[in-house]
Amino acid sequence: MAPSTLCPRWLRAAQVLVSDPQSGPSRYQPQELEERWQRQWAEQQQWAEQQHRLPEHLASEGEPLEGKPTFYALSMFPYPSGNLHMGHVRNYVITDVIARHARMRGYEVLQPMGWDAFGLPAENAAIERGVDPADWTDQNIASMRLQLQRLGLSIDWDREVTTCHSDYYRWTQWLFLQFLEADLAYQKDATVNWDPIDQTVLANEQVDGAGRSWRSGALVEKRKLRQWFLKITAYADPLLDDLSKLDGWPERVRTMQANWIGRSTGAELTFPVVDGTGNPTGTEITVFTTRPDTIFGATYVVLAPEQSLVPRLTTEEHQLSVEAFCDLVSRQSEQERTAEDKPKLGVPIGAWVRNPANGDILPIWIADYVLADYGTGAVMGVPAHDQRDFIFARQYMLPVRQVIVPEGSDEHAFEGSPWLEAGVMIHSGHFDGLTNVEARDQITAWAEQQGWGRSRVQYRLRDWLISRQRYWGCPIPVIHCQSCGVVPVPQEQLPVELPTGLALAGKGGSPLAQLESWVNVPCPCCGQSARRETDTMDTFMCSSWYYLRYSDAANTTLPFSREQVDRWLPVDQYVGGIEHAILHLLYSRFFTKVLRDRGLLGFDEPFTRLLTQGMVQAITYKNPTTGHYIAPADVADPNDPRDPYSGEVLEMFYEKMSKSKYNGVDPASVIDRFGADTARMFILFKAPPEKDLEWDDADVEGQFRFLQRLWRLVEGARQRGLSVADFTLPDGAMSASEPTVLFAEPSAADRELRRAVHTAIGAISDDLSGDYQFNTAVSELMKLSNAMAEHLAAAQDTTAVEALGTLLLLLAPFAPHLAEDLWHQLGGSGSVHQQSWPQADPSALLRDTIELVIQVKGKVRGSLTVPADADKATLEQLALASDVAAKWLAGQAPSRVIVVPGKLVNLVP
RNA sequence: GGGGGCAUGGCGUAAUUGGUAGCCGCAGCGGACUUAAAAUCCGCAGGCCGUAAGGCUGUGGGGGUUCAAGUCCCCCUGCCCCCA
Numbered sequence: 006m007a008p009s010t011l012c013p014r015w016l017r018a019a020q021v022l023v024s025d026p027q028s029g030p031s032r033y034q035p036q037e038l039e040e041r042w043q044r045q046w047a048e049q050q051q052w053a054e055q056q057h058r059l060p061e062h063l064a065s066e067g068e069p070l071e072g073k074p075t076f077y078a079l080s081m082f083p084y085p086s087g088n089l090h091m092g093h094v095r096n097y098v099i100t101d102v103i104a105r106h107a108r109m110r111g112y113e114v115l116q117p118m119g120w121d122a123f124g125l126p127a128e129n130a131a132i133e134r135g136v137d138p139a140d141w142t143d144q145n146i147a148s149m150r151l152q153l154q155r156l157g158l159s160i161d162w163d164r165e166v167t168t169c170h171s172d173y174y175r176w177t178q179w180l181f182l183q184f185l186e187a188d189l190a191y192q193k194d195a196t197v198n199w200d201p202i203d204q205t206v207l208a209n210e211q212v213d214g215a216g217r218s219w220r221s222g223a224l225v226e227k228r229k230l231r232q233w234f235l236k237i238t239a240y241a242d243p244l245l246d247d248l249s250k251l252d253g254w255p256e257r258v259r260t261m262q263a264n265w266i267g268r269s270t271g272a273e274l275t276f277p278v279v280d281g282t283g284n285p286t287g288t289e290i291t292v293f294t295t296r297p298d299t300i301f302g303a304t305y306v307v308l309a310p311e312q313s314l315v316p317r318l319t320t321e322e323h324q325l326s327v328e329a330f331c332d333l334v335s336r337q338s339e340q341e342r343t344a345e346d347k348p349k350l351g352v353p354i355g356a357w358v359r360n361p362a363n364g365d366i367l368p369i370w371i372a373d374y375v376l377a378d379y380g381t382g383a384v385m386g387v388p389a390h391d392q393r394d395f396i397f398a399r400q401y402m403l404p405v406r407q408v409i410v411p412e413g414s415d416e417h418a419f420e421g422s423p424w425l426e427a428g429v430m431i432h433s434g435h436f437d438g439l440t441n442v443e444a445r446d447q448i449t450a451w452a453e454q455q456g457w458g459r460s461r462v463q464y465r466l467r468d469w470l471i472s473r474q475r476y477w478g479c480p481i482p483v484i485h486c487q488s489c490g491v492v493p494v495p496q497e498q499l500p501v502e503l504p505t506g507l508a509l510a511g512k513g514g515s516p517l518a519q520l521e522s523w524v525n526v527p528c529p530c531c532g533q534s535a536r537r538e539t540d541t542m543d544t545f546m547c548s549s550w551y552y553l554r555y556s557d558a559a560n561t562t563l564p565f566s567r568e569q570v571d572r573w574l575p576v577d578q579y580v581g582g583i584e585h586a587i588l589h590l591l592y593s594r595f596f597t598k599v600l601r602d603r604g605l606l607g608f609d610e611p612f613t614r615l616l617t618q619g620m621v622q623a624i625t626y627k628n629p630t631t632g633h634y635i636a637p638a639d640v641a642d643p644n645d646p647r648d649p650y651s652g653e654v655l656e657m658f659y660e661k662m663s664k665s666k667y668n669g670v671d672p673a674s675v676i677d678r679f680g681a682d683t684a685r686m687f688i689l690f691k692a693p694p695e696k697d698l699e700w701d702d703a704d705v706e707g708q709f710r711f712l713q714r715l716w717r718l719v720e721g722a723r724q725r726g727l728s729v730a731d732f733t734l735p736d737g738a739m740s741a742s743e744p745t746v747l748f749a750e751p752s753a754a755d756r757e758l759r760r761a762v763h764t765a766i767g768a769i770s771d772d773l774s775g776d777y778q779f780n781t782a783v784s785e786l787m788k789l790s791n792a793m794a795e796h797l798a799a800a801q802d803t804t805a806v807e808a809l810g811t812l813l814l815l816l817a818p819f820a821p822h823l824a825e826d827l828w829h830q831l832g833g834s835g836s837v838h839q840q841s842w843p844q845a846d847p848s849a850l851l852r853d854t855i856e857l858v859i860q861v862k863g864k865v866r867g868s869l870t871v872p873a874d875a876d877k878a879t880l881e882q883l884a885l886a887s888d889v890a891a892k893w894l895a896g897q898a899p900s901r902v903i904v905v906p907g908k909l910v911n912l913v914p
Numbered sequence: 915g916g917g918g919g920c921a922u923g924g925c926g927u928a929a930u931u932g933g934u935a936g937c938c939g940c941a942g943c944g945g946a947c948u949u950a951a952a953a954u955c956c957g958c959a960g961g962c963c964g965u966a967a968g969g970c971u972g973u974g975g976g977g978g979u980u981c982a983a984g985u986c987c988c989c990c991u992g993c994c995c996c997c998a
Contacts, residue, residue: 257918261996264917392915465997583995690939691926697994699926704940710953711939717954771930781928784938791938858934863982865934903981905933913981 033716035680039822043157051836052159054113076112077573078104079552079612081581081589082119082166086126087145089152091621091662091688091700092582094672098685099618099694099779100580101158105818106773107577108159109842115573116159117555119166120146123174123544128477131509138477139505142169152673157681157821159838164558168547169477173554175500176564177547178482180596182493183603185483189236192491195470196335199228203512206230206474221512227335232472233481233540237595241266241464243609244594253614255695258586265587267465271295272449273381274458276306276358276367278318283359283366290314290358290369293380293463296390297452298445300362301433302408303385304398307351307370310334311377318369320355327354327371334373349374349397361457362448363434372397380463388423395423408432409441469592471543476509476516478541486528486535495529501537515539549592552576552611553600564605571607579612586617616777619697621688622659623668629656636667659699670700682820683709689779689819712823715790715816718797719827722809727802728832732810754799756849761792762808763849769815770845779819786816811843858909859884861893877904884910 046052080100083093097118104116120142127138146167153160166173184190198207202221206228218225237244245266248259271294278288290306308315310331319327330352351372358367367386374393375384388398389407398405409428430436436444452458472481480501482494494501504523509516517539518524528535550564557569590612597611626635628648635655640646646655662669675684687708692698751759765785772782789812797805809831817824817837828837857871857880867889871880881902884890894914901913 257996260918264997267997586996693927696920696927701926701940704926707940780926781938784928787938856934860934860982863933863980868934901981903933905982908933909982911933911981 031716031720033713033823035682035712035822036677038826039155039157039680039682042822042825043154046159046836049836050163051838052114052116052161053163054115054161073111073113075115075573076104076107077115077556077576077578078107079116079555079576079579080118081579081585082121082548082551083149084124084126085120085122085142085145085149087148089149089672091670091672093153094156094684095618095621095688095694095698096580096582097153097156097158098688099616099777100578101156101160101685101821102689102779102818103578103580103773103777104159105821105838106842108838109814109817109840111841114159115164115555116161117164117166117558118153118158118160118162119164119551119555120149120168121544121548121551122146122167122169123478123541123547125475125477127169128475128509131477135508137505138509139169155673155676155681156685159821164555166551166554166558168479168544168551169503171500171502172561173551174479174503174547176554177479177542177550178494178499178501179496179564180550180600181482181542181546182496183605184235184599185493187599187603189239189599190233190471191236192231192233194229195232195234195472196227197230197232197474199226200512201226204514205512206515230472230474232470233538233542234468234470234472235595237469237592238464238466240595240598241268241466243598244466244591247594247598247610250610251612251615254612255615255617258583258590258615258617261586262591265466265591269295269463269465271461271463272297272452272458273461274300274361274385274452276361276385278369279357279359279366281357285359288314288318290383291381292383292385293461294385295463296387296445297448297458298430298436298441299387299390299408300360300385300448300452301436302387302389302406303360303362303365303367304388304404304406305368305370305386306358307372307375307384307386307397308354309375309377309382310371310373312371312375312382314383315354315371318354318356323353323355326352330371349393349400351397351401361452361455368403370401378467379465390423390425392423392425406432469543469545469595471546472540473543474515474539475541476503476507478544479503479547480517481538481540481542483538484526484528484535485538486530486533488533489528489530489535492528492530492535498529503541517541545588545592548589549596550600552579552593553606567604567606570605574606575608575610576612578614578616580616580618582620583617590615616694618694619692620661621698621700623662623670623700625658625660625666625668626655627658628653634666634668659697662700675705679705679709680712680822682823683712686712686783686820690783691780693780694777711787711790712820714794715812715823715827718790718793719809719830722797722805723830725802725805727806727809729806729810729813729828730832730834732806732833751804752799752801754796755801755804758792758796758800758804758808759846759849760852761789761796762811763845763847765789765815766811766843766845767850770842773818783819786812786819789815813837814840814843855907857884859887859889860909860911861889862913863911866893873907875906877906880904880906880910884912 078100080097083089100116104114108114122142127142130136130141131138150162168174168177181190199205200207200218200221200223202223203218207218207225217223245263245268248263251259273291273293274297276290276292277285278290280286290308292306294300315327315331330350333350349372351370351374353368353370356369358369359365360367370386374397375382384394386394386398386403388394388403388405390409395405397403407424408431409424410431411424411426411428428441430439430441430444433444436448439447449458449460453460480503482499482501484492484494486492504517504520507516507520517537524537524539526535526537527533553565553570553574556573557563557565560566560569593611597606598609600606601609624637626637626640626646627633628635628651630653635646635648639649640655641649646657647653648655660666660668672684683705687705688698690708691701691704765788768785769782772778772785789808793808793812797808800808810833813824813828813831813833814837817828817840821838825837852873854870855873857869858865859867859869867887869883869887869889871883875883881904884902884904885899890912894912897914899912899914903911903913905911
């Protein structure tokens, strides 16, 4: 027989035998296997909505089709940089396990994916390399989608959204108009970073630490531009109060949001401006303070340099110094201005106010540490009881007047610090002797009564500046008309398409403003010539509602229908990085509340549960003298890392993967070597999900070995002729009082095996509910596999089949390809991913005897094998009669005996 | 400075929430198989003393509550994150 006539299957087997004679007739080859199943799942659209392909077990339970509960598992969508990194992998694998588990528990699951596709990197690529941002982005999406698909995620790709495509940003614009209509979008002047050489606005990320432009190197200036804001402050209270509803969120994220909103209760107090003789001029300065109790200690008043009263109140002789100071301050960042440890700078403006509490005449200053847009842009200076006022007063020799002293003590000596704690009032008129907490309310009430104050709630949160003077963003859909003012683009004219084919140079002002043909349009109202808004939106606008769009991604008449959005949302489980703990999550919550109030959806909060996964770190080598990073590949001996050139001993630590540190691990290379299932299992096993994860190649290989062991385990079962074809798990109706009859006359091996199987079901189910613990779930899979290796051979077929079938069901969410393949190898019908999640049989966990620990005075001294059902009195008797008791009590009767049934007996002499 | 978190073998981690500390894995050591190596399988493994049986000790340090503390309380040290 000529070789060419050989049966192809035989040939393949022969090749395997030749290449690896020890490993038996078949071999775990993840690359081929994973590609095959991914193709099949895609062909069968297995992850699309399953409403019309209900698994039989649910139909048999008589559950109506419409009544199938929904589960929405969501990953934070990526920016399409072109490269999938390990952080993405960790994020999406976690979400996928949750989604697959929910599906097996009978939920209709939505797991979508999309692209946060507007943003600076595309524009930078355009400026630097002359590529078209749209092409650059689309190519990146195409390649990242392929990389993602290799992970075997159960994503419904039909619902994919891309924020830079007009079928998406059309609705971002539509939603902007909703905000405009609701009076929640407005324009006002705000400062931007201005590059005087390139004549363009820079994003904060484009300004380096020294305040210079990333491109031209010019010192960046602050400029005032008229810009668009969303009135998020109007929702400060609900955004803060509803945090208490989010008990499925990490506590620290809730705390961060609460701090960011920063609600503080205080008072507005009005100081009349007086002339040189102390007579009122008719002008007033209103300050905001959280400490009205300290008003008798005010020794000056400070305005922000930008405050509108400053030009009017400044006297002629101070004109020059005030202008010079305002110019200086305009170059500082907010952080520099308000940091508590920085020196505070200011100048007097020559005007005076009268303290309404005690009539004192106080000088007015301007200072860098007061911000124009917080409170009223004016504060009263109380050096004795405020850190920043104290530093300022020392700097300029302003008087310090103490009005609170520690309880039961003399006046606090001002050695080097103000008194910030609670205490008793002094020098405060008829409030003397009160505690300052009492005085705070009483002084506010007194001021209110006298007409110079009122209590006031103040927020740290500012309105959201959404204008960007950039090209690659969603155009703001309004038209400026000389006679009609700001005119929204009519809905039927949406989308306002971003023009294509621009030559982006990164200089000369806003890119869209330079395109006259695009800018000049007739006014939709009066028809006269008008100009388009040339600002684009902050990309956080696009990402504030994408999770709503997934629910109804193909809708061409609305961003989403109320029916679909209310069916799927709120998101049951959101998974993403902690770096979005504040802005993205806050903006999304804000959007949800506004849209709820507009009647577009029917829930208060978008994300019921939130999981913030930790970073993926990798081993990093650094030369301590040169500060250079060394690639791990260039380190000859990892146990004694040395610089390949100088031979110096290197520093070694784990740090977030990044190109500049040469410590990145490419997901594709891991999948090429070991397959996606190994990568998934490793990343889940190595650390709890919210902790940082240290990448370690040796551990990856260990995970691969585990999957190979499973392969061999099934191989052996097949040779034994076992099949899971008619394997049905006993259902949940079973209880300990009615032991299952499936397993007649179990041997010791049967009992051990069943105990291991049902322990694993219980433990893994537990790890996948509530607080997710994928690391221990994988560890339980390993324990089950170890128990099977030990007991499978001696167990009956029924028990063995139950064990094998259950193992594959439990494995399915974690290593979906291998589980599917082994399921079919063992004759399983249908997809393993369409089976129901197994239920633990309590009767399998029962034991005849247990090990009872004997403690003497809390220390373990030995143990006894006792009947599992022995009562407390019996346990005490057994313990007292034991050799251990005899040895350690030396004949004495214990003064106390503590019995913990099923656990231990503690004898206290 | 304010707020939050963490600290367990050589390493990553686990511990029914007050009940036998160290599960699972990595690295390591010993053995089997092999001409040999790899792979695989079996075994050992917190530290100290001891041939062993066994004992002492041990969850960053100090104190406390309790029959019993990795777990609860107080103080200290170190690291991380957020906001200033």
